[in-house]
């Protein structure tokens with residue numbers, strides 16, 4: 147058991163959950179296998195490790211993070227809170243329900259800051275290829291040290307893939323877009339909406355990126371924001387200056403023609419068309435081939451590759467729950483690896499996959515999808531010693547959040563929710579989200595002078611009274 151070697155690929159929230167899971171077993175006196183975590187960036191945090199760069203990074207690698215300036219949590223932090231490291235423990239006082247990126251990075255980092263987890267991570271090291279050997283039941287992992295540009299290979303008994311799936315953009319084409327004279331970018335390359343001030347902006351897509359980048363553009367003073375949907379409108383009560391139209395049929399110069407016959411003129415287009423599951427370091431028979439959904443095929447209990455149960459994925463699902471789901475997955479995978487959780491036979495695993503797949507296929511609404519993910523997490527936690535938490539109350543928090551957004555997408559981040567882990571009610575942030583232009587940790591934790599806040603609140607009231615449907 148202990149002469150096993152485990153490779154974790156990626157040190158974002160999922161990879162860090164795996165490091166934490168093993169660390170917690172070790173703290174409790176269990177001998178753990180040798181663990182090597184490969185991370186291609188210079189620091190951990192995955193998506194939360196912001197980069198101003200787009201396209202290619204300083205090492206010539208594709209930039210991983212799709213996050214941008216002024217990105218605040220898009221769901222209540224009470225829905226993602228770790229069950230064994232709470233916000234109260236980290237910040238020592240209540241904070242608001244929708245913190246900005248740097249604050250959440252600090253929370254993720256803080257959980258492992260005082261451990262020896264960093265010693266297990268090889269930073270600036272990209273995994274290039276993973277090869278399975280049937281005869282020895284082991285994997286060869288070939289990596290490149292990006293600083294020295296040297297490749298090396300070593301052997302592992304099990305692999306945990308934690309590379310995320312919101313980094314390889316899905317970029318569809320649209321007739322005539324090649325001669326659109328303004329900026330055309332994918333959400334992956336969007337870094338801030340200041341450039342959209344006084345511009346007419348088109349978001350193509352009807353999910354989180356379209357909604358949030360659209361609202362960012364509004365916040366930064368865009369003249370108009372149009373969202374274009376393919377299957378289903380987001381359907382919020384949009385503020386004046388924002389609207390939703392069906393899909394773009396074609397572009398003609400700076401004009402977009404929509405399938406319902408409407409025509410609009412734009413200065414910029416953001417393709418908020420989602421991401422591809424892509425694992426360029428894995429052969430196709432070990433890779434997920436799926437759309438972005440809550441039950442990608444081929445994974446027993448959503449983590450273990452059915453056709454090779456020594457390969458595991460964390461965070462491969464579309465995500466309502468995030469950090470605490472990654473924990474539940476990591477604890478379960480750890481226990482499989484430690485032999486604490488039995489690995490059922492291939493037939494039993496197939497039967498389990500089939501049952502969950504049937505339930506997944508029957509999902510008919512957003513509410514059912516949230517409940518599905520809560521039940522999925524409950525099933526995982528029941529197999530481990532990860533602290534069980536009140537998942538049904540988190541489902542209610544999600545429902546309240548969905549309703550708040552439909553009602554007013556500009557103010558939902560000013561609402562407060564109660565932690566199911568500690569019972570703590572979130573603080574009200576000192577500044578309404580719409581008026582807050584500084585997303586730094588320092589500003590977030592500060593107490594701005596009263597007169598500055600009064601001025602901001604006056605502006606907010608004026609903006610709110612101008613809001614119509």
Ligand SMILES: Cc1cc2nc3c(=O)[nH]c(=O)nc-3n(C[C@H](O)[C@H](O)[C@H](O)COP(=O)(O)OP(=O)(O)OC[C@H]3O[C@@H](n4cnc5c(N)ncnc54)[C@H](O)[C@@H]3O)c2cc1C
Pocket residue numbers: 155156157158159160161184185186187190191192193194210212213214218219220221226271272273274308309310311312313427460461465467468469
């Ligand atoms: C724009 C955006 C906003 C989001 N906002 C929120 C939010 O508000 N709240 C929320 O809960 N979730 C949010 N998410 C969801 C986000 O996916 C999760 O919070 C979380 O970051 C997923 O963690 P992960 O570790 O699975 O993947 P990632 O965070 O993507 O981390 C994967 C890691 O793997 C590394 N890696 C990739 N390939 C290799 C390789 N070949 N070799 C070595 N290392 C590699 C990457 O560098 C990265 O560090 C957002 C996602 C996006 C794209």
Ligand SMILES: NC(=O)c1ccc[n+]([C@@H]2O[C@H](COP(=O)([O-])OP(=O)(O)OC[C@H]3O[C@@H](n4cnc5c(N)ncnc54)[C@H](OP(=O)(O)O)[C@@H]3O)[C@@H](O)[C@H]2O)c1
Pocket residue numbers: 217218219220221312316318333350351352353354355356358359375376377378393418419420421438465
């Ligand atoms: N913190 C934040 O504020 C924030 C901001 C942005 C993103 N995120 C996170 O980032 C992740 C990804 O979100 P996402 O919105 O980028 O991706 P997503 O949820 O996968 O949605 C992709 C969208 O693209 C549309 N689409 C795909 N192909 C299309 C085509 N050919 N034409 C038109 N539309 C097309 C889809 O439409 P269909 O419905 O028709 O398939 C869908 O609306 C989520 O986890 C989200 O939480 C968070």
